[in-house]
Amino acid sequence: MGVLGQSIKRREDPRLITGEAKYLDDLQMAGMAHAAILRSPFAHAKIKSIKTERAAALPGVIGVFTGKDFMELNPLPCAWAAGGVENHLNTPRCLEPDRVTHTGMGVAVVVAQDRYTAEDALALIEVDWEPLPVVTNAKKATEAGAPQLHENAPKNIECEWQCGDAAATDAALKSADVVIKQQIINQRLIPTAMEPRGCVARYDSAADEYTVWATAQAPHVMRLITTAFVFGIPETKMRVISPQVGGGFGAKIYLYPEYVLVIALSKKIGRAVKWMETRRENYVATTHGRDHITEVEIGAKKDGSITGLRVHTYANMGGILSTIAPGIPTTLYGRLLSGPYKIPHIYCHVLNVYTNTGMVDAYRGAGRPEATYVLERAMDWVADALGMDPVQVRRKNFIPSNEFPYTPADNILAGLAYDSGDYTKTLDKALAMLDYKDFREEQAAARKQGKYLGVGFSSYIELCGVAPSAWIGLPNQGWGAGLWESANIRMHLTGKVVVTTGSQSHGQGHETTMAQIVADQLGIPVDDVIVQHSDTLGTPFGYGSYGSRSGAVGGIAVYRAAERIKEKAKRLAAHMLEANVQDLIYEDGKVMVKGVPAKAKTIQEIALQSAVGYSLPQGMEPFLDETSYYDPPNCTYPFGTHICIVEVDAQTGKTKILRYIAVDDVGNVINPMIVDGQVHGGIAQGVAQALYEGAVYDDNGQLVSGSLMDYAVPTAAMLPSYETARTVTPSPVNPLGVKGAGETGTIASTPAVVNAVMDALKPFGVKHIDMPLTPEKVWRAMHTNGGMS
Amino acid sequence: MKVSMKVNGQLREADVEPRWLLVHVLREKFGLTGTNVGCDTTQCGACTVLMNDMAVKSCNVLAVQADGAEIITIEGLKTDGQYHPLQQAFWDEHGLQCGFCTPGMIMAAVDLLKHEAQPNYAQIRHGIEGNLCRCTGYENIVRAIRQAADKM
Numbered sequence: 001m002g003v004l005g006q007s008i009k010r011r012e013d014p015r016l017i018t019g020e021a022k023y024l025d026d027l028q029m030a031g032m033a034h035a036a037i038l039r040s041p042f043a044h045a046k047i048k049s050i051k052t053e054r055a056a057a058l059p060g061v062i063g064v065f066t067g068k069d070f071m072e073l074n075p076l077p078c079a080w081a082a083g084g085v086e087n088h089l090n091t092p093r094c095l096e097p098d099r100v101t102h103t104g105m106g107v108a109v110v111v112a113q114d115r116y117t118a119e120d121a122l123a124l125i126e127v128d129w130e131p132l133p134v135v136t137n138a139k140k141a142t143e144a145g146a147p148q149l150h151e152n153a154p155k156n157i158e159c160e161w162q163c164g165d166a167a168a169t170d171a172a173l174k175s176a177d178v179v180i181k182q183q184i185i186n187q188r189l190i191p192t193a194m195e196p197r198g199c200v201a202r203y204d205s206a207a208d209e210y211t212v213w214a215t216a217q218a219p220h221v222m223r224l225i226t227t228a229f230v231f232g233i234p235e236t237k238m239r240v241i242s243p244q245v246g247g248g249f250g251a252k253i254y255l256y257p258e259y260v261l262v263i264a265l266s267k268k269i270g271r272a273v274k275w276m277e278t279r280r281e282n283y284v285a286t287t288h289g290r291d292h293i294t295e296v297e298i299g300a301k302k303d304g305s306i307t308g309l310r311v312h313t314y315a316n317m318g319g320i321l322s323t324i325a326p327g328i329p330t331t332l333y334g335r336l337l338s339g340p341y342k343i344p345h346i347y348c349h350v351l352n353v354y355t356n357t358g359m360v361d362a363y364r365g366a367g368r369p370e371a372t373y374v375l376e377r378a379m380d381w382v383a384d385a386l387g388m389d390p391v392q393v394r395r396k397n398f399i400p401s402n403e404f405p406y407t408p409a410d411n412i413l414a415g416l417a418y419d420s421g422d423y424t425k426t427l428d429k430a431l432a433m434l435d436y437k438d439f440r441e442e443q444a445a446a447r448k449q450g451k452y453l454g455v456g457f458s459s460y461i462e463l464c465g466v467a468p469s470a471w472i473g474l475p476n477q478g479w480g481a482g483l484w485e486s487a488n489i490r491m492h493l494t495g496k497v498v499v500t501t502g503s504q505s506h507g508q509g510h511e512t513t514m515a516q517i518v519a520d521q522l523g524i525p526v527d528d529v530i531v532q533h534s535d536t537l538g539t540p541f542g543y544g545s546y547g548s549r550s551g552a553v554g555g556i557a558v559y560r561a562a563e564r565i566k567e568k569a570k571r572l573a574a575h576m577l578e579a580n581v582q583d584l585i586y587e588d589g590k591v592m593v594k595g596v597p598a599k600a601k602t603i604q605e606i607a608l609q610s611a612v613g614y615s616l617p618q619g620m621e622p623f624l625d626e627t628s629y630y631d632p633p634n635c636t637y638p639f640g641t642h643i644c645i646v647e648v649d650a651q652t653g654k655t656k657i658l659r660y661i662a663v664d665d666v667g668n669v670i671n672p673m674i675v676d677g678q679v680h681g682g683i684a685q686g687v688a689q690a691l692y693e694g695a696v697y698d699d700n701g702q703l704v705s706g707s708l709m710d711y712a713v714p715t716a717a718m719l720p721s722y723e724t725a726r727t728v729t730p731s732p733v734n735p736l737g738v739k740g741a742g743e744t745g746t747i748a749s750t751p752a753v754v755n756a757v758m759d760a761l762k763p764f765g766v767k768h769i770d771m772p773l774t775p776e777k778v779w780r781a782m783h784t785n786g787g788m789s
Numbered sequence: 790m791k792v793s794m795k796v797n798g799q800l801r802e803a804d805v806e807p808r809w810l811l812v813h814v815l816r817e818k819f820g821l822t823g824t825n826v827g828c829d830t831t832q833c834g835a836c837t838v839l840m841n842d843m844a845v846k847s848c849n850v851l852a853v854q855a856d857g858a859e860i861i862t863i864e865g866l867k868t869d870g871q872y873h874p875l876q877q878a879f880w881d882e883h884g885l886q887c888g889f890c891t892p893g894m895i896m897a898a899v900d901l902l903k904h905e906a907q908p909n910y911a912q913i914r915h916g917i918e919g920n921l922c923r924c925t926g927y928e929n930i931v932r933a934i935r936q937a938a939d940k941m
Binding site: 014025195245507682683709719 | 806808809816821822823824825826827828829830832833835862863864866867872876879880881883885886887888889890891892895910911913914915917918919920921922923924925926927928929930931
């Protein structure tokens with residue numbers, strides 16, 4: 001058995017368990033200055049004047065700058081407008097010169113010899129503010145009389161987007177025996193990667209070039225949009241390096257104002273400059289996720305079959321747009337609303353709305369958790385209304401396994417089709433792990449004793465390997481670039497292999513999994529493969545890591561580059577063996593004549609010959625060096641069923657998770673240990689949304705949950721142990737049959753937990769509580785008989 | 790003002806302002822960047838080190854308070870080139886992903902196992918409550934600590 005599919009230990013770990021890894025804040029440079037940023041205390045205000053003289057006079061301060069000092073730089077671009085509709089784009093500058101639309105926007109910067117001095121100087125800057133009226137709720141922001149944030153966006157609407165068929169869905173709902181209508185809120189979350197963001201920049205005046213180190217999930221994209229769109233300089237004038245990156249979860253994909261600022265400062269003051277985000281800054285200035293207010297209508301026949309789904313969502317964008325914000329609640333949300341179900345008609349209408357809150361963009365799952373939450377809550381409402389078992393309703397509506405590739409109704413997926421699936425299989429496996437019948441008996445017995453147990457189900461699909469450029473780049477998708485991925489493989493004369501990839505690892509373990517792909521393909525020891533990433537100098541252009549695309553897109557680029565190495569090796573071996581290339585096969589790291597294993601050359605021998613070039617076939621260039629730019633024909637669609645068992649304490653309203661079962665199908669698996677780890681972490685974040693986390697702004701636009709004292713990132717004691725299992729339905733989209741696993745846990749777990757709590761609360765007539773399901777909210781619902789309109 | 794402390798067995802000295810935090814002295818004066826800073830309210834525990842044999846959050850200790858103390862950081866955990874059983878267990882059990890919380894998590898676990906040599910899973914979960922991890926969902930961290938307890 002090859003190294004593919006094996007739980008080999010991560011090769012990146014030795015530097016991480018010893019403290020030797022270098023994260024952004026660990027970088028030191030001769031003469032490096034430190035920046036601190038003055039941020040707006042107001043959610044909406046005009047800047048009348050800024051006085052910097054006292055700050056500039058403080059010993060140790062190198063310079064103090066405001067937005068007016070950077071007017072030659074363009075505002076940051078928005079790279080993903082909502083597709084096919086008019087967008088009213090407003091994006092930040094590196095420092096805001098005139099006006100702020102959320103708390104935490106930068107308005108001035110101090111550069112000093114150390115961070116302590118820079119922070120001292122911030123206190124000496126005087127800003128004359130003119131506060132303006134504030135709106136933080138996306139629905140209220142669209143109403144008459146609401147404060148207006150941007151001249152080009154009447155009613156604060158960034159865009160109005162839709163998919164599906166409105167008329168057919170109306171008719172489908174009319175034809176239903178039962179229609180359930182409910183408003184649900186998918187609350188705002190703060191991603192909270194344990195490492196905050198940061199940037200170091202150094203300008204080389206002799207070469208007129210910048211070197212930038214940033215906590216970036218997509219260093220090539222960051223370089224491209226910084227140079228071409230903000231600075232107006234050639235891409236080649238900048239090198240971007242992501243050092244060791246301490247988690248991202250989406251929030252480190254984007255180009256942020258501070259990065260542009262630090263890069264510009266490095267030239268202005270002629271020294272390397274470092275800015276490292278504090279956690280408080282991270283909470284106001286790094287992107288948030290989710291924040292939807294959604295009206296759902298679902299119709300079903302008496303037998304449980306769904307007739308139609310209508311969804312209207314107010315998606316909060318925050319005060320100004322982050323890099324790909326408009327695309328998330330549109331393409332990655334509305335287009336996924338069929339989930340694992342055969343729904344005859346769907347219509348989704350979305351308003352992207354500006355409010356005086358922090359920027360909202362992709363956060364782990366990005367649109368797909370919101371879609372899954374809508375659907376999986378709705379399936380339970382249908383079950384409830386019809387007096388059916390929630391498992392039966394799901395089973396009834398699953399897309400049958402013989403109907404793949406499956407195209408969701410009303411063209412909501414814009415031309416794509418689900419690749420493969422067997423949804424009943426994961427459900428059955430999860431039910432077997434649970435022992436469903438026994439649980440229902442236990443639940444009934446417990447209720448008699450005043451103990452409230454509940455079970456929640458969540459069957460999901462997700463869209464991974466975010467790519468096909470020809471799909472995402474269509475005019476009705478709005479994406480401003482391609483989404484393929486790259487890899488280069490060079491086999492050196494020593495037999496050592498260097499893989500470079502445009503994909504970026506910030507915890508996923510690429511240095512291990514990419515090496516497994518290459519070692520398996522070439523039949524060489526995994527220790528002979530070195531994987532390099534995250535530096536625009538020395539890796540081919542690539543779009544980076546997000547949307548669970550590193551395996552299903554980046555990994556396939558690696559696979560294909562390895563295939564090309566093998567092809568060339570075979571041609572050279574034919575020359576070395578004086579054989580016909582058609583008679584050769586590549587097996588176990590050797591090229592051999594079919595049926596004559598003794599007549600063979602190892603890949604190492606071939607690599608040596610190729611590198612020295614003493615005797616090559618006519619026309620063949622030396623060296624085994626192959627590149628692939630892989631653009632898949634489709635996304636991939638993992639699926640699964642998660643089950644959560646809870647006990648709700650009737651005295652306190654506190655929820656305890658007793659069991660958590662996850663059966664996922666992510667296609668073929670490269671490294672089971674790493675996939676399990678991704679699933680664990682994803683579940684934790686989804687459970688956190690269901691029970692604990694919520695970003696709260698008060699009516700003045702102040703972030704009340706603005707620190708880790710106030711925002712409930714769960715500890716180990718607040719989370720359960722997870723029982724995980726898999727089924728394997730390979731993806732036909734790519735030659736490895738892989739789908740993607742980074743976001744499945746987050747997508748599936750939130751509704752599983754909420755459904756479980758609602759099941760526990762059935763005796764109290766409670767139908768819905770908006771998340772997070774804090775003890776107080778649950779207790780109140782238990783004592784006020786219901787929350788459903 | 791001058792502070793001196795024994796860090797990972799070596800006497801180190803620095804001249805710092807009284808307001809400097811221990812973590813900044815470790816990172817910026819002594820070059821020990823393995824200890825990370827993940828928050829500013831002492832919640833995350835990424836900066837956990839041992840001070841006089843007790844786990845402390847080094848972002849919550851002034852350097853002057855550590856004057857004369859004995860400090861062990863993640864860099865001081867290996868002995869004779871061998872990983873500490875906890876380091877080895879975190880690697881074996883995939884107890885880390887991005888690695889940012891890992892040094893603090895391991896130092897907190899060192900302290901935990903000093904007080905409770907054979908903790909059960911619930912005790913481990915409570916024992917590391919002062920340290921946040923956003924990647925692993927804690928599952929494999931808990932397993933790693935349990936595995937290390939078996940081997941120590």
